[in-house]
Amino acid sequence: MTRPPLRIAAAAAHFTRDLAFDLDRIGVIVAHARDAGVDVLALPDGALGGYVTDLRPDDLDEVDLPPALEPNGEAVRSVIDLAADMVVCLGYCERGPGGELYNAAVALCGDGILGRHRKVHQPVGVAKLFTPGCGFTAFDTPVGRMGMLIDHDKTFPESARALALDGATTIACLSAWPTSLTNRAPRMAQDRQARLFDLYDQSRAAENQVLWLSANQSGRSGNLHFLGRAKVVGPGGEILARTWSKGGLAVAEVDPDAMVDAARSVLHHLDERRPSAYS
Structure with missing residues (x-):
């Protein structure tokens, strides 16, 4: 059965250690998204x-x-209650059964948990703080099969490819991605990390011919100045909607099945792979 067009959104927003503040902010963002008719919302890591x-x-x-x-x-x-009929993805720090910490993401709606992900690739500065996850698994939602990544995961092409091969046609990447720590540019648009952040979003979408939701923190936290730059990217790598450095929602109306089918109608990257040549 053909699904009707969807409105999907990625948020740029600032979050803090104060969980009550964060839940209030999530409530406000979800309310704005609902007013805009959004069906799927990606919130940042953290x-x-x-x-x-x-x-x-x-x-x-x-x-x-x-x-x-x-x-x-x-x-x-609490976020399940806020989400109602909307699919919402968000990141947080998760306590494991043995007390270990994971940089984690959850996808949920009013019916409960739809999918989970633990960040696999840890930047060197925090590698000793978080236990890495062990894989990439897509999951079914009321609006189609999805997958999630957490910021540094998208640096590695294998991450998004694994989700696409598992049937995900929409991938939400939830980030807390800052400006460069070693060579900060005078303007954020010129920053090396801003260029890479956008490059990875567009490349991963085009390589796998999927819809891509990129949410990111904005504002400052300690020594980090987050980029914002949330966006929705189409399966050809085209940016369908975006924000800049400040908080906001990037919203796009899409027909996921039709867009992915169209992108794969002539050149189907997943079918054209030659795994035997890669080893």
């Missing part, structure tokens, strides 16, 4: 509890870590 405040800490014992939340705890359940 939407519950914020992200770390430094990627190059001098002393790991003194790192200001986000609150470690239970995967089915009160904070996550």
Whole structure:
């Protein structure tokens, strides 16, 4: 059965250690998205509890870590109540069963949890703080099969490819991606990390011929100045909607099945792969 067109959105927004503040902000963003008719909303990494405040800490014992939340705890359940019939993806710091910490993401709607992801690729500065996840798995939602990545994951083409091969036609990448720490440009648009952030979004969408939702934190947290630059990218790598450095919603109306089928109608990248040549 052909699905009707959808409105999908990615948010740029600032989140903090104050969970009550974050839940209020999520509620406001969800309300704005609902007013815009949004069916799928991607929120940034650290939407519950914020992200770390430094990627190059001098002393790991003194790192200001986000609150470690239970995967089915009160904070996550609160977002389920807010989401209602909308599919919402967001990131947070998850406490594992042995007390280990994961940089984690969850996709949910009013019916409950739809999918989860634990960040696999950890930047060197925080690699000792978080336990890496162990894979990439797509999941079914009321609006089609989706997958999730968390910021540094999108640097690696294999991450998005694994989700596409698992049937995801929409991928949400949730980030807390800052400007360059080593060579900060005078204007954010000229920053090396801003260029890479956009490049990875468009490349991963085009390589896999999928719809791509890129959400990111905005504002400042400790030594980090987040880029914002949320966007929706089509399966040809074209930017369908975007924000800039400040908070906001990038909203696009799409027909996922038709757009992906059209992109793959002549050149079908997944079918044209030659795995035997890659080893």
